[in-house]
Amino acid sequence: MPASVENGSVSSGRRVRRLVLPPLSIVCGLALWQAAISVLHPNKLAVVGPVEIARDGRELFRAGTLGPDIGTSLEQLFAGLAIAVVAGVLVGLLLGTSKWVAGAIGPWVTVLYTIPVIAVAPLVIVGLGLGDTAKITIVVASAFFPIVISTQAGAAAVIDGGLRDVTRAFHANSLETLRYLTLPGTVPHILTGIRLAIGRSLIALVAADLFGSTQGLGYLIISGQQNLKTDDVYVGVVTLSLIGLLLTAVVGYAERRVHGARTARGEAR
DSSP: OOHHHHHHHHHHHHHHHHHTHHHHHHHHHHHHHHHHHHHHOOOTTTOOOHHHHHHHHHHHHHTTSHHHHHHHHHHHHHHHHHHHHHHHHHHHHHHHHOHHHHHHHHHHHHHHHTSOHHHHHHHHHHHHOSSHHHHHHHHHHHHHHHHHHHHHHHHHHHHHTTHHHHHHHTTOOHHHHIIIIIHHHHHHHHHHHHHHHHHHHHHHHHHHHTTTOOSSHHHHHHHHHHTTOHHHHHHHHHHHHHHHHHHHHHHHHHHHHHHHHHHHHHHHO
16 A cells, blocks of 8 residues: 555544544433433432533523623633733743752742642632632632643753753854743643643632632532522533533644644654
8 A cells, every 4th residue: 555545544544533533422422421311310409411401501591691601701711821821831931941940949839739729719819809800810820830830841851852952052042042942842741731721720710609709600500509400500510511622622733733843844854
């Protein structure tokens, strides 16, 4: 078989696996879930099926509550992630390129990373109030550390790989080394950190809504629990899961593009 045909078959197989298999898996999982509900008839205060969740979500949307809840959560999520990405990349690069800074600040990053969000969320809200600022701050605190740690690891790997000696041989200054060597080599690690930060950010949103919130998907989940509206709880959880799935897919696509571009450059050489 010609190499071009074989490569085309491999690429086609990868495309099918990436585009068809995930949604097919989700559809099959939902079908099994609904089938289990129909056969086992569990307590509806604990478990409901996809059909009931979809029906309740449609009713909430028509009532004009689900849309604003999603919009509020997305605004807080994107604002927090944007701040966390900028700050996390800067701090991670600093830690990864300077052993002195890593030795001084690294332990603090480790200690603060292990603090549960639920433990500090009330303190943040008391200090900053019940508005968006407190919730965005909680999201930033949750997303910041995975990005810092991943970026630091990537930058340190680039620096320790010996390529910095090459830039020195060409008399590159620190800014040029950062621009042409460290930052491009760290991009895959940055994207990995962002992918990990998305999940923590969504958890932080719910934790922030535990205390005095009046809108948002976390508020929808909590109010559903308090009012014994299990359908509302599942609508909020499923919506958050879908947001996380879509954002993770976008970052995964960016990772594949970066990997493809790096591979193409390597083959060109």
